[in-house]
Amino acid sequence: RKEVEQDPGPFNVPEGATVAFNCTYSNSASQSFFWYRQDCRKEPKLLMSVYSSGNEDGRFTAQLNRASQYISLLIRDSKLSDSATYLCAVTHGSSNTGKLIFGQGTTLQVKP
Amino acid sequence: GAGVSQSPRYKVAKRGQDVALRCDPISGHVSLFWYQQALGQGPEFLTYFQNEAQLDKSGLPSDRFFAERPEGSVSTLKIQRTQQEDSAVYLCASSRTGGSGGYTFGSGTRLTVV
Numbered sequence: 759r760k761e762v763e764q765d766p767g768p769f770n771v772p773e774g775a776t777v778a779f780n781c782t783y784s785n786s787a788s789q790s791f792f793w794y795r796q797d798c799r800k801e802p803k804l805l806m807s808v809y810s811s812g813n814e815d816g817r818f819t820a821q822l823n824r825a826s827q828y829i830s831l832l833i834r835d836s837k838l839s840d841s842a843t844y845l846c847a848v849t850h851g852s853s854n855t856g857k858l859i860f861g862q863g864t865t866l867q868v869k870p
Numbered sequence: 871g872a873g874v875s876q877s878p879r880y881k882v883a884k885r886g887q888d889v890a891l892r893c894d895p896i897s898g899h900v901s902l903f904w905y906q907q908a909l910g911q912g913p914e915f916l917t918y919f920q921n922e923a924q925l926d927k928s929g930l931p932s933d934r935f936f937a938e939r940p941e942g943s944v945s946t947l948k949i950q951r952t953q954q955e956d957s958a959v960y961l962c963a964s965s966r967t968g969g970s971g972g973y974t975f976g977s978g979t980r981l982t983v984v
Contacts, residue, residue: 766910792972801961801975802913845912847972856901856965856973857926860912 761785762848764861772869775836779864781846782828788848788859791822791829796843796863805831805844836868872896874976876962882982883952891947891979895964902945903973904937905961913961919945952983 764781771777791808806813808820808829819832829846843863850857875894883889895902901920905913915929921942930937939945949956959980965973
């Protein structure tokens with residue numbers, strides 16, 4: 759079993775839809791959590807950090823559930839430009855080096 | 871520069887050839903990471919530097935892989951006797967401190983071994 763797991767999708771949704779992705783992690787000592795966005799043939803770019811209390815940035819909401827060891831990303835009113843692969847990343851155990859373990863990524867395709 | 875710079879952008883190597891990939895981190899960033907990303911997968915950790923010290927090389931897949939950062943700035947990832955399974959995108963990232971913040975990736979080097 760991989761340390762960080764995501765459903766690869768693809769998720770095909772119409773413009774304006776709300777879509778949610780989950781990501782599970784196996785190491786209960788992990789302390790920091792992130793969502794990255796990766797466009798085709800580009801590098802991953804940090805979308806948002808995920809905090810215990812949950813956090814929102816415009817149309818994007820991230821949640822952390824430590825008890826069940828998963829993080830989620832909710833995208834409201836999806837746009838064509840949201841089409842990309844979304845990678846979740848968690849710190850490796852209690853490491854304070856910043857080493858991140860990534861999931862496989864979930865592909866989102868927003869259709870007109 | 872403003873971001874993490876990697877070169878070359880693309881590299882085609884014949885099987886058995888040695889390659890060297892370069893990473894210029896953001897100026898002043900202490901931490902530097904190398905990741906390998908195969909097609910359809912997430913980035914996989916290779917190695918981590920804090921300044922010039924290589925503190926974690928647990929992700930290097932074999933002793934054919936070697937990384938250095940001699941002056942605590944530019945880093946080079948070297949792959950000796952390349953194999954087809956080494957074909958991937960090699961990503962470099964840097965951050966101001968090790969800490970727990972997310973970091974900035976370079977555009978990567980796409981290595982194809984033929």
